[in-house]
Amino acid sequence: MSKDKRKYSSEIVDGPEQAPSRAMLRAVGFESEDFKKPQVGIASTWSMVTPCNMHIDKLAESAARGADSVGSKAVIFNTITVSDGISMGTKGMRYSLVSREVIADSIETVVGGQGFDGLITIGGCDKNMPACLMAMARLNRPSIFVYGGSIKPGLNRTDVVSVFEAVGKHSEGSLSDIELLDIESSAIPGPGSCGGMYTANTMASAIEALGMSLPNSSAQEAISSSKLDDSLSAGEAMMHLITEDIKPRDIMTKAAFENAIAVVIALGGSTNAVLHLLAIAHEAKVNLNLNDFERIGKRTPVLADLRPSGNFLMSELIEIGGIVPLMKGMLEEGLIDGSQMTVTGKSLEENLSTYKTYPSNQEIVREVGNPIKPDSHLRILYGNLAPQGAVAKISGKEGLRFEGKAKVYDSEESAMKGILSNQVTEGDVLVIRYEGPKGAPGMREMLSPTSAIMGKGLGDKVAFLTDGRFSGGTHGFVVGHITPEAFDGGPIAFIKDGDFISIDAETNLINLDLSEEEIKRRKDIWVCPVADEEGGVLDKYRSLVTSASEGAVTTKK
Numbered sequence: 173m174s175k176d177k178r179k180y181s182s183e184i185v186d187g188p189e190q191a192p193s194r195a196m197l198r199a200v201g202f203e204s205e206d207f208k209k210p211q212v213g214i215a216s217t218w219s220m221v222t223p224c225n226m227h228i229d230k231l232a233e234s235a236a237r238g239a240d241s242v243g244s245k246a247v248i249f250n251t252i253t254v255s256d257g258i259s260m261g262t263k264g265m266r267y268s269l270v271s272r273e274v275i276a277d278s279i280e281t282v283v284g285g286q287g288f289d290g291l292i293t294i295g296g297c298d299k300n301m302p303a304c305l306m307a308m309a310r311l312n313r314p315s316i317f318v319y320g321g322s323i324k325p326g327l328n329r330t331d332v333v334s335v336f337e338a339v340g341k342h343s344e345g346s347l348s349d350i351e352l353l354d355i356e357s358s359a360i361p362g363p364g365s366c367g368g369m370y371t372a373n374t375m376a377s378a379i380e381a382l383g384m385s386l387p388n389s390s391a392q393e394a395i396s397s398s399k400l401d402d403s404l405s406a407g408e409a410m411m412h413l414i415t416e417d418i419k420p421r422d423i424m425t426k427a428a429f430e431n432a433i434a435v436v437i438a439l440g441g442s443t444n445a446v447l448h449l450l451a452i453a454h455e456a457k458v459n460l461n462l463n464d465f466e467r468i469g470k471r472t473p474v475l476a477d478l479r480p481s482g483n484f485l486m487s488e489l490i491e492i493g494g495i496v497p498l499m500k501g502m503l504e505e506g507l508i509d510g511s512q513m514t515v516t517g518k519s520l521e522e523n524l525s526t527y528k529t530y531p532s533n534q535e536i537v538r539e540v541g542n543p544i545k546p547d548s549h550l551r552i553l554y555g556n557l558a559p560q561g562a563v564a565k566i567s568g569k570e571g572l573r574f575e576g577k578a579k580v581y582d583s584e585e586s587a588m589k590g591i592l593s594n595q596v597t598e599g600d601v602l603v604i605r606y607e608g609p610k611g612a613p614g615m616r617e618m619l620s621p622t623s624a625i626m627g628k629g630l631g632d633k634v635a636f637l638t639d640g641r642f643s644g645g646t647h648g649f650v651v652g653h654i655t656p657e658a659f660d661g662g663p664i665a666f667i668k669d670g671d672f673i674s675i676d677a678e679t680n681l682i683n684l685d686l687s688e689e690e691i692k693r694r695k696d697i698w699v700c701p702v703a704d705e706e707g708g709v710l711d712k713y714r715s716l717v718t719s720a721s722e723g724a725v726t727t728k729k
Contacts, residue, residue: 178209178211179289179313180211180288181210182287183287184287186207202245210290211245211247211288212239212245212246212414213246213249214236214292214407215279215292215294216249216251217250217294218232218294221255222253222255223362223364224253224296224297224364224365224372225296225297227321227395228294228295228296231403234400234403235292235318235403235404236248238404238408239290239292239407239411242408242410242411243411244289246407247286249282249286251282251303252271252274252275252300253297254297256298260336260617261620265584265612265614266613266614266710267709267710268298268614268617269609269614269641270614270709270710271303272299272300272306272451273713279291279304290313290315290410291314291315292315292410293307293308293316293318294403295318296319296365298370298375298444301375301376301379301448302375302449302452305317305382305424306452306455308420309424311420312420313419314414314418315413317379317384318389318402319365319376319380319392320364320394321363321392322366322394323362323363323364323394324362324364324367324393325361325367326358327358330358330359331367331368331479332359332645333370333479333480335355335356335359335360336623336624336627337623337626339352339627340625341627341628343592343628362394363395364393365394366645367486368644368645369476369486370442370644371444371644373644374441376389377390377391377435377436377439377441377495378433378435378445379432380435380495381428381432381434381508382423383428383513383520384420384423385406386406386516387496387524387527388494390494391486391490391494392490392494393490409515409517412517413517418513421456421457422513423512423513423515424452424456425458425512426459428512430464430468430509431512432445433449433465433468434468435498435499435502437548437549438502439476439478439495439498440476440478440481440482440549443550443564443644443646443653444617444642444643445550446465447563447641447723447724450725451723453723454722455725461721462552462563463552465548465550465552465563466680469547469550469551470548471507472507473540473544473547474543474545475498475538476538477536477537477544480645480646481549484535484536489536492531492534493528493530496524496527499520500527500529502540503520503521503524510524545568549565549567549568551564551565551566551677552564552680553651555682555684556688556691557663557667557683557684558651558682559656559662560655560721561653561721562637562652562653562682563651564650564651564675565646565650570632570648571649572677573678574601575672575674576600576672576673577601577669577670577671577672578601578668578669578670578671580605581602582606584604584616584640587621588620591624591628592624596625600635601634601635601637602625602634602637603637603664603667603673604636604640605638605658605664605665606639606658606665606702607639608655608659608660608720609713609720609724610659610714611639611640611658611659613713614713615640615720617641618636618642618652619643619646621636622636622647622648623645623646625648626647626648631648631649632649634649635649635675636648636651637652637673638654639655639658641720656719658700659700659702661698663691665698665700666694666695666698667684668694671684671685672684672685673685713726
């Protein structure tokens with residue numbers, strides 16, 4: 173193997189002076205001939221912290237076998253993960269988005285320190301997936317992402333969101349203790365990421381559309397032979413990327429990000445995709461901003477009838493072919509750019525040409541001419557309540573406009589108590605603030621309160637605003653990522669109970685019915701009620717993080 177194919181590892185293992193390095197590597201399984209091979213780091217997010225990742229060790233081993241079989245030397249290493257579903261509704265959720273930065277930093281650290289020539293990352297939960305892409309973009313070494321795969325449905329087609337919504341029904345008295353326990357005990361049957369078009373499946377689809385995973389990697393169940401084969405194939409594909417020196421920034425172009433945004437919209441995906449794609453683009457040095465989401469949203473319809481707003485599960489989309497036929501149809505309609513390079517070494521159009529369209533009798537994905545919604549469900553809103561932007565998730569089922577009086581809470585916990593004790597009623601605009609990237613700190617997801625609202629039957633009767641964010645499992649009339657956030661003295665900090673708020677998803681406006689003078693008066697007397705952290709990673713994060721409208725990243729431009 174010529175030295176140029178070992179662009180980084182040769183520094184670690186070549187020459188008499190590197191004998192100590194080779195000695196250490198022999199102890200972890202290297203043979204003499206391995207020092208002449210390109211080294212491929214395999215970042216595994218395996219842990220028993222969450223069902224999303226509990227099987228990924230087997231996928232990492234499969235990827236390593238694939239890499240070894242084509243003449244490279246695989247080295248598996250681990251990174252952390254935090255479970256959103258477990259930490260949701262608690263102070264622990266503050267660490268979720270923070271973990272994205274920690275994971276990206278840790279992968280960069282290992283790959284840079286060990287001198288790997290290529291990188292495979294395997295992710296299976298909401299934050300470790302974008303973190304993997306952020307690290308790949310920073311390092312800019314030949315790389316492939318492998319999705320850990322979706323979970324099988326629970327009993328009676330239940331999933332994790334079914335459990336959260338059951339809590340709301342239980343508080344209403346419409347679900348008994350035994351019925352709640354039954355749902356809790358059967359909704360999550362084993363390994364894999366949450367089973368709707370929630371954040372994990374949204375990001376897997378976006379990454380595939382971006383060109384950074386092999387075709388159909390986003391649409392395989394976690395426990396399946398196809399997922400093991402996908403991991404093996406990723407390992408095998410690395411040698412071509414290394415030989416041809418095809419790097420992430422060659423693939424993750426502005427047009428590729430636009431493809432990813434379009435596919436997320438067509439699938440009815442999570443608002444978190446906005447935050448994460450902005451962050452990945454930042455690391456890839458691509459100029460992506462909120463206006464790009466608005467521009468692409470005007471021309472891209474919602475086509476997939478998937479949960480949480482729709483009816484079908486990811487496992488059912490997998491049965492009809494996954495997202496490849498969707499992208500094939502979008503390509504034919506000019507909604508995505510097929511010329512973009514992918515990790516196969518071929519263009520997106522070349523990849524799609526070998527796949528079939530959906531079966532004619534399926535009901536999950538509609539034709540472009542018969543959409544569920546003619547334009548995006550992800551709305552970028554501006555107005556005196558969000559001068560720097562906000563992200564709404566409005567499918568249209570809840571209506572496209574909402575007006576009402578504010579019911580304000582300064583934390584998720586206080587809001588949850590208010591919802592469960594019937595303080596929030598029909599016509600209210602529920603406001604939860606001081607939950608932004610700095611305010612929480614960590615920009616917690618609001619799945620517990622939104623699920624409680626749905627469980628109480630208020631999903632289309634209440635609007636929900638926050639400077640925090642929403643789970644991919646959230647549905648209803650919701651607006652998050654409001655910037656500037658309350659902690660920074662954004663207008664959301666000055667709302668009082670009873671203030672009139674209007675939200676319009678057609679004109680993309682969100683306004684507080686107050687004069688500029690009154691807003692300024694309130695700002696002049698405002699004192700932030702959030703105390704500083706006592707140190708540690710949350711304090712470090714708060715001091716570095718940018719706004720949600722910039723992806724909530726902690727690295728400089």
